[in-house]
Amino acid sequence: MTFLKKASWSIVLSALLCLFSCGDSDLLKFDNVGVKNWEPDYTLQLAFANYTVWKLIEQTDKENSPLINENDTIFIRYEEDIFHLEKGNVIELPQAIVSFYKSIPVGGVSEDLVGASSTTPLDLELLPLVRTINFKKGELIKLWGSVDVEYKLSRDIDYDTLEVMFTNILDSNSLQPICVKFTPQDASPKLERLKNVVFDMEEHPNQLQCEIRVKGLVAQAGSSSELIVSIDIKNMECSQIKAKINPLEIPIPAGTFDMGIEFWDNFNGSFKFANPKVDLIVKHYGVVVPMQADMNFVAYGDNKSVALKPKSGYKLTFEGKQEEIQGYNTSNSNIDTLLSLPPKDSISYSGEVIVFYDSNVVVLSKGDINADVKVKVEIPLNLSIKDVIFNDTIDDINIADADKIKSAKIKVRAENNIPLGLGAGCLYFLNETKTPIDSVVVEHFLDAPELEGGRVILPKEGENDIELSNENILNLKRTKYIVISVKAETSGNGETSIVIDPGAELKLGLILEAKLDMDKIF
Secondary structure: OOEOOHHHHOHHHHOOEOOOOOOOOOOOOOOOOOOOOOOOOEEEEEEEEEEEHHHHHOOOOOOOOOEEEEOOEEEEEEEEEEEEEEEEOOOOOOOEEEEEEEEEEOOOOOOOOOOOOOOOOEEEEOOOEEEEOOOOOEEEEEEEEEEEEEEEEOOOOOOOEEEEEEEEEEEOOOOOEEEEEEOOOOOOOEEEEEEEEEEEOOOOOOEEEEEEEEEEEOOOOOOOOEEEEEEEEEEEEEEEEEEEEOOEEEEEEEEEEOOOOHHHHHEOOEEEEOOOEEEEEEEEOOOOOOEEEEEEEEEEEOOEEEEOOOOOOOOEEEOOOOEEEEEEOOOOOOHHHHHOOOOOOEEEEEEEEEEOOOOOOEEEOOOOEEEEEEEEEEEEOEEEEEOEEEEEEEOOOOOOOHHHEEEEEEEEEEEEOOOOEEEEEEEEEEOOOOOEEEEEEEOOOEOOOEEEOOEEEEOEEEEEEEEEOHHHHHHHHHOOEEEEEEEEEOHHHHOOOEEOOOOOEEEEEEEEEEEEOHHHHO
16 A cells, blocks of 8 residues: 655645546535544554655756755746847948048149249148048947058149148057158058057047148149048957947847746646746857846746736846846736746747947947847745645555445544645545545645744644545445545635745654444454
């Protein structure tokens, strides 16, 4: 005779199981009769069990189990990779940064050559030239790195020196503007690599400026000649970038995950987890950028679904660290309702990541945006339980001489250190084909222990008698299984939140006590 299969007893821990209910009126018998001055002629132990909570809920795969025993508390912890953010270099600059072009006629009077003559060389300081970098993703403020500059100067023009000063391209060491001087004898075009420079655009984002100075320029009256200065800045290699980037919305493809909690498949009823949470973990492998996540989660189980409802306007905000965790808890969402469904079947997800969610945030970085996004579910087994049906099966029942029993009862003996009580319900008698043949109503099965702060401070010991009717006794002969089906709930009519101690024990014995019909024995 074996008692209480492990799969069914897991209800004692988190209010599990629902195989039957007491709704079959043809099976219920309400004519149980109490017996005074009861002294049985013999007793038969039907079943005995001694279980700890942790042993009852362990997963089949213990190494990969989401159940964690930590600091005398059981947690469900589950992690799943849901998204890889790979956007490339969102601060990528165009190959051609800007081009400066200036044409100065030297054969006649122009605004640049007022006062010039063929006999008096002129020194010119032209108005600054301003060009805008074609960068539409935001505002470039500072660039650090190296860049190619190609100069093209017209030849056969008489001047002493020509100086180009980039007023906001600075030497990174001295922080002085870059200046380059030319004479008519210098080769043209000329390509130069400016190393370790800073594009300082703090005052005017996305703009570069240069000034051109010409000394000793000789006007050539009647000539159509021009002094042409063409400058191309290109092939920027940045080591750092300071910029304000426009928000970039990246969708998270829809998907589902199943936490694979085995004992969840064995219960049905009303309960609520006290402090569950769902976190998003973002780990950067490239540029560390600020971002927000706007997520949708839906839990499915028992042909029902519950959707995540964050408080109005709440989004997960990641400030921009190598690894960050932000999540949904009971203060910012209905996550307790969602996970208390519970999600036996799956949890679906979708959403979007908003990179650079605040365009006023200044970032200082360069490179590709690569990050893993992971969801982490954590549920402490700190919960309240109400109207959950507890079921268990006693098998290998063999009472061949049941017809010789005159009266009988089943005595329940228990020492309960698990913070649940088992109340009204039924005992079902099943034959060898596991077909119900009889039942007996149970008014009360097992008291809950004394609690303080949701934890057991004093176990509950006691006995309870379940009287059997004459018809129950006659059907014992054909009975091979007895199914216990009773209501389980926490104290306070299922409103008290309890903490499941992994070491808590339940000792339970069921004993058949019988008086014999002596006329049928002798």
